[in-house]
Amino acid sequence: MFNLKKKGSVLLMMMLMIVLSACNGEGNEEGTANGENQGTDFPNKEIELIVPTAAGGGTDMVARQLVDIAQDDLDESIGVMNVEGGSGSVGMTQAANANPDGYTATMVIAELAMYEHLGTSPLTPEDFKPVALINYDPAALTVPADAPYDTVGEFIEYAKEHPGEVSVGNAGPGSIWHVAAANLENAADIELNHVPHEGAAPAVTALAGNHIDAVTVSPAEVRTQLDAGSVKVLAVMSDERHDLIPDVPTLSEEGIDAESIGTWRGITVPSETPDEIVEILEETFVSAAKEEEFIDFMNKNGLGVQVKGSEEFGEFMEENRAMFGEIIPEMGLE
Amino acid sequence: MDVLMEGFSNTLTFNTILFIFLGVISGIAIGVLPGLTATMGVALLLPITFGMEPLPGILLLIGVYFGAVYGGTITAILINTPGTPASAATALDGYPMTQKGEARKALTIATLSTSIGGIISVIVLILLAPQLANFALQFSAPETFALALFGITIISSLTGKSFAKGIVAGLVGLLIATIGLDPIGGTQRFTFGSMNLNNGVNLIPVMIGLFAAAEAFRSVEKLFSKDKIEVAIKKTKLKWSEFKSLITTILRSAGIGTFVGMIPGSGADITAFIAYNEAKRFSKDKSKFGKGEMKGIAAPEAANSSLTGGAMIPMLTLGIPGDAVTAVLLGALIVQGLQPGPMLFEQDGVLVYGLFIGMLIANLLILILGIYGTRFFTKVLLIPKAILVPVIIMLCAVGSYSLGNNYFDVIVMLVFGIIGYFMIKNDFPASPLILGLILGPIMESNFRRALVMSQGDFSIFITRPITAVLLIFAFITLFSPLIIKLIKKKYRKI
Structure with a gap:
């Protein structure tokens, strides 16, 4: 009887190992693409867009709609992969550590500029190279x-x-x-x-x-x-009125001098990605976000389209980061 | 009534019914696979519907939703692996029936209860949606806390062989539920610096581990034992008299499901457990529960399917999603140019009633597919364990991974698979742990949110009528066995 049990547990261990190794394989496949022709013929295979939130949510819907338009432009397909966990930090960390070859892009969310102040993740905008800001919605x-x-x-x-x-x-x-x-x-x-x-x-x-x-x-x-x-x-809480509610004033119109606070979504790539690839992606996503089909979709959902290119988006993230650094520590969290 | 008839004729077209059919079929397939939830199924098919007409498009998604809730049951009954959390309660009596060779009967009961429960809730939706809508709005943090506390008392009826071990499992579940960011203060608790734990331990990989993986690990052990237990598939059919004995249970559970479905923030998993508990409470012979009692299947199944109709009430009439699936459906309606809310019934009445008719059809399709599919589904049991078990373990891993494409979930699944294995060995039931994990966060955050709302004043739990009533129910459930015992003792003395 003892022997039988032992056999069982050995088999059990083997199965565990098979399962574990099968899952590990997932992380390795990206390795092969490294270093290959970074330059003119980008892209020559499918690009993956990591979305750090659940399928079916707002961020996911925006990402999928944008990708639908962008991939026609690019002549290569763009796949969306939802990586959930830790209020977006799990997916964005995975994305920041991906190969900087432009084949892994990320839909980053406003939380990226907040984690370090909240102490929930060491991730900051510096871990990425900005491609384009797509959407902004004020409080x-x-x-x-x-x-x-x-x-x-x-x-x-x-x-x-x-x-x-x-x-x-x-x-x-x-x-x-x-x-x-x-x-x-x-x-x-x-x-x-x-x-x-x-x-x-x-x-x-x-x-x-x-x-x-x-x-x-x-x-x-x-x-x-x-x-x-x-x-x-x-x-x-923004500098400009919102398209969905054009009759509603901004805080500053009402004489209150407050920071603009809102949620935003944009496209980034890992920080080491070569500039020429970033340029190609920037052009693609900026023009996709300006397509009528995309703007229609955003309007239908009451979401604000705000497009900024790589450089502006980078400054925007840094401004947000600095602003959150002033407000969050005073909020009595942690 | 005119709009109802017009909705009727709009829905009864070949095209629309075909899409409902496709939705239900793909829903069942999604539900069967552990890790693929109803929410995910609906979300994945959502982009397809953007280019479709509103009625067939939304009904396709509703078909997926209904089908997935049903599909999770099939595996819960056959291999003790709830495909979705909604079916966790069904495994309690469904799997024992399979072990007794009554898999077909169990599936028949589940199918009948699912479709009857679903149909009842749609009828409630048609007749009473606008009237019930405002009731749903009365529910806020204190009410939800009271409901969750009531739910927690259910642990005492899920304990299995040993009361103490059941309570321990439930407490462990509650303890695990405290992992992650504090829902009110934002402090990190037991995360050990891992951002994967910031949002707590994900329920679904835990459930896959405790039920499916643990059971599979145990089967591995059995592969080598000499006394092979072959699961027979008896051809016993559900007798009419047996079905009649289930009717009250089904009706009661459908009522519970519809009611709980309306309340924002509570899900099919809780409903199924509450209905199971009530079925047991009203039953004369409680000892049969957990050993293959038919009512133990009928109750959670009628409840989790009637929840679907209930959850539609606040979504359609107020634009408030009751759970994750209806949140995605709400998005689908908006993209189709519809505006859920009080005006929806007036502006798009024909479409709304068309949706209702489609929901009835979806439930009928589940009935037909389920009854005819039973023979086919039970074939799973004929697969030799040596092949089935590795397949299940692979599915556990793939399912946990696909949940959020996060490798960490696979580790959680494996850890809980191992914990679950030792729990089975030592007679610790898994369901109380799951229930603790489901209700813990709901109870804690709503309790504390209620106190934030009242600025620390505990009277918020007494002064609000619904909260007070629910809390009284909870205390009665908790202490009635004790009080009854005391009263009986006194009488005997006299």
């Missing part, structure tokens, strides 16, 4: 339709009379929308009660049910409730 201060304030000014006045009582829902502790609410606190010198949720949608649901007083999420995320008339947007 929109949204309150129930029957709230006793109609402007940001009135909201702030109310918050000053009720310090720490106005509850503002966000998409999770340290999420971009949490930072947005903290930014408003700083700019208006008020004290809010931050209520973290598991993502923006549950926060908006809580707002629609009148369980919280406000949310600071993107216009697209409050759009269905806005159309239904159950909420109203008081202001957007």
